[in-house]
Amino acid sequence: MAIEKDLKTILGKLNYSDDAKVVQQITEQMRQVQARMAGIQHKLVVMSGKGGVGKSMTTVNLALALARQGAKVGLLDVDLNGPCVPRMLGMTGQSLTMTPDGAIPPVGPLGIKVASMDFFLDPASPVRWKGPMDVSPVWLGLMEMNVIREFLADVIWGELDYLLTDLPPGAAADKPPVIAGFIPDLAGAIVVTTPSEVASDVVQKSVTYARDMGIRVLGMVENMSKYRCPSCGAEHDLFEGDTEALCDALNVPLLGRIPFDRTLARTFDKGIPLLDDQYPTIQRFQEIAGRIQSLLDYKKVLAEKL
Amino acid sequence: MKFVCLNCETYMGFEKVEKPAEGSLGVFFGCPSCGAKFSMVTNPGETQMVSSLGVKLGGRTVAAEPFEMTRGTLKDEALAGSGQMAAYLNEKIQSGQPVATASSEAKTAPNHGKDGEKSASGCPFSAMVAEMGLTSSSKPGAGATGMPDLTWTADAKERLERLPSFVKPMVQSSVEAYARKHGFKTINLQVMDDSKNDSNGVAWTPEAEKRLENIPDFIQPMARREIERIAKERGSATITAELMDDAKEKFMKFM
Numbered sequence: 001m002a003i004e005k006d007l008k009t010i011l012g013k014l015n016y017s018d019d020a021k022v023v024q025q026i027t028e029q030m031r032q033v034q035a036r037m038a039g040i041q042h043k044l045v046v047m048s049g050k051g052g053v054g055k056s057m058t059t060v061n062l063a064l065a066l067a068r069q070g071a072k073v074g075l076l077d078v079d080l081n082g083p084c085v086p087r088m089l090g091m092t093g094q095s096l097t098m099t100p101d102g103a104i105p106p107v108g109p110l111g112i113k114v115a116s117m118d119f120f121l122d123p124a125s126p127v128r129w130k131g132p133m134d135v136s137p138v139w140l141g142l143m144e145m146n147v148i149r150e151f152l153a154d155v156i157w158g159e160l161d162y163l164l165t166d167l168p169p170g171a172a173a174d175k176p177p178v179i180a181g182f183i184p185d186l187a188g189a190i191v192v193t194t195p196s197e198v199a200s201d202v203v204q205k206s207v208t209y210a211r212d213m214g215i216r217v218l219g220m221v222e223n224m225s226k227y228r229c230p231s232c233g234a235e236h237d238l239f240e241g242d243t244e245a246l247c248d249a250l251n252v253p254l255l256g257r258i259p260f261d262r263t264l265a266r267t268f269d270k271g272i273p274l275l276d277d278q279y280p281t282i283q284r285f286q287e288i289a290g291r292i293q294s295l296l297d298y299k300k301v302l303a304e305k306l
Numbered sequence: 307m308k309f310v311c312l313n314c315e316t317y318m319g320f321e322k323v324e325k326p327a328e329g330s331l332g333v334f335f336g337c338p339s340c341g342a343k344f345s346m347v348t349n350p351g352e353t354q355m356v357s358s359l360g361v362k363l364g365g366r367t368v369a370a371e372p373f374e375m376t377r378g379t380l381k382d383e384a385l386a387g388s389g390q391m392a393a394y395l396n397e398k399i400q401s402g403q404p405v406a407t408a409s410s411e412a413k414t415a416p417n418h419g420k421d422g423e424k425s426a427s428g429c430p431f432s433a434m435v436a437e438m439g440l441t442s443s444s445k446p447g448a449g450a451t452g453m454p455d456l457t458w459t460a461d462a463k464e465r466l467e468r469l470p471s472f473v474k475p476m477v478q479s480s481v482e483a484y485a486r487k488h489g490f491k492t493i494n495l496q497v498m499d500d501s502k503n504d505s506n507g508v509a510w511t512p513e514a515e516k517r518l519e520n521i522p523d524f525i526q527p528m529a530r531r532e533i534e535r536i537a538k539e540r541g542s543a544t545i546t547a548e549l550m551d552d553a554k555e556k557f558m559k560f561m
Contacts, residue, residue: 010315016308021365029360096373103372120373120380130379139351142358147376149360154372197472204476219524242470249473249480251502253524291524298525302532303557305520306550 032153034184036102039159040074042296044218045180048192049206050199051169054223055192057268058258059166060088061282062190065289067110068277071161074105077116078148078179079168081127086118090271095119102156109273115155117147148179180215187296188218190255195225195241207250218255218295220247221288225257228281235259253295256288309346314339329353456482459494466498508534514545 037043046059059075067073077085086092089108096103096119105113117127129143157163167179180186189210193203207217222243226235238260247254261281267274276282294301309318318335321343326332329350336343348356360375371377458466469477484501485493510518521529536553537545 005312005315007310007312010310010312013315014310014317016317022359022361025361025366026359098372100371117376120376128380139354139358142355143375143379146358146360150373150376197470200470201472204473241472245470245473249469249477251527253527255524294522295525295528297560298528298532299557299560301521301525302529303554303561305522306517306529306554306557 029149029153033149033182036153036155037157037163037184040157040163041161042187043163043165043183043185044187044292045165045167045183045189045215046192047167047180047189047206047210048169048199048203050193050202053192053194053199053203054258055169056084056088056166057265058190058192058221058223058285059164060085060268060273061258061285062289062292063112063162063164064110064273064275065282065285066162066164066293067112068275068286069289069293072111072159074113074115074157074160074163075108076151076155076163076165077114077118078151079166080117080144080147081168083116083118083121085114085166086116087271088268089114089273092118092123092271096155099156103154104156109275113157113160115151117151145178149182152182178213180210181213186215188216190218190292191220191252192223193220193243193246194223195237195239195243197239197241200241200243200246204246204250207252217250217252218292219253220250221255222257224260226259228259228261228263230262233280253291255291256284258284258288309335309344311337311340311342313337313342318342318344331356455491456485457492459492462493462495462498465495508537508543508545510545511547513547514550517547517550 046055046062048055056077056079059077063073063075075085075089077083086094086108089112091106091108091114094106096105096115103115105115106119108114121127129140165180165183180189191203191207191210193199203220210217220243224238225243227238228235243257244254259281264274264279264281274282277286310316311318314337316337316339318337321334321336324332324334324345326347331348331353333346333348334343335346357375357379466474466478466481481493481498481501485491485497490497518526518529518533533545533550533553536556537543537549540549540552542549
């Protein structure tokens, strides 16, 4: 008969070694993210909490606005299940170029480098993962987080002044602020909302959660603040909310208001983005981009004006 | 995960990984002392868990390729809709074999849930939620004077009521938290104003406040926080014009 052995006593005599090297590999993964993003001066995330507020449209136009000011800009679309940045910038069908050193992102309008899940998908194909995702969403969450980690670790951005990351919708632990936490030396978050009370309600939760995660919320952009008539250019209210009150309560600056502009939206829908810097709505984005630059350089502003 | 050879009282060593079937892994271990060998075989769920971490069992022998996991795990069109784990469970159920505990529980969850509700008179997930340490803040929307330990003056209450409904609960809970922190029993307009500029014990002189107005309004919240941080670093409880001069000098280094 086998002698009952006391496992605790046996383990006490042994030296543990991590043969599976899981911890070592995960540490290495995070180190690679840091190394890959070392050449980026300002890393920003654009988030909303609420879906459908025009977050991607805002991200793309802020990226274009910064590029128009002569900055080197990258745009990372990590909305894995609804990537739309390539289409908006007329880059559908392009792809990342895989090299032994990493993936080279294609270059879009005004020299913006773009990485998106869309570059891995066939037209009209949703994201489908191999494996038993049909039974447990827990694995899906893990998988998606690691795919996002690959986007951060494997894209060769080179030297950039700004990297804007378009986060998926979600208010709290269901991803966006957690993703933002992956990005080393994150400069801050731009929050997009509409004046709708429903959107404001969710957005305030995402701001609170982001702050809990130690993410600096730079400011808020109110999208669809008005409707700009394509015929006469007159602006009318779409919602009856109060973004200013929300910003006041959250102690977050309101960076600007963008009207719902059918003409502009159509050009992005068709993948032929309007780039005219004299166009009124684009000028609003230019102003917001200028404020973001001032916020990032706030120490210089304080030195000049305090 | 480690395995111990109980005969030799030593860790078994990792040897190799094989893929005996789609969605399954065979991980081989050997005892360095007696040479005993065994293989641990995973089902699709267990394989997925390891794969989702983006790591290689036993460590990497070659560097990862860019987007290795993304490209390796995106499902081909031909495979779309095939449920590997569902097929595995179905196969086990059809053949009468037991499946993993978690899956069994998932399968029978609705009945357990009903029974649990009757016997424990509560949500079956409440224990789990409590275990996770989730906290639900009190619902301030219940009324401006919902908290019995605090009294709102009529004018403070009126100002609160004038706020849009979606920001009212947040403002109320923040003002009440400030009042409790500072030992106020009554919330008046002054407490509301002070809570808005809660500077964690750092006071601003009127002159310092005035100078802050030189900063564009969208930068003021950040400037306020930064100057308060500098004050705390220096152990100063009041932000004066002199401290503002020092802060300015510090910021000049970034020009």
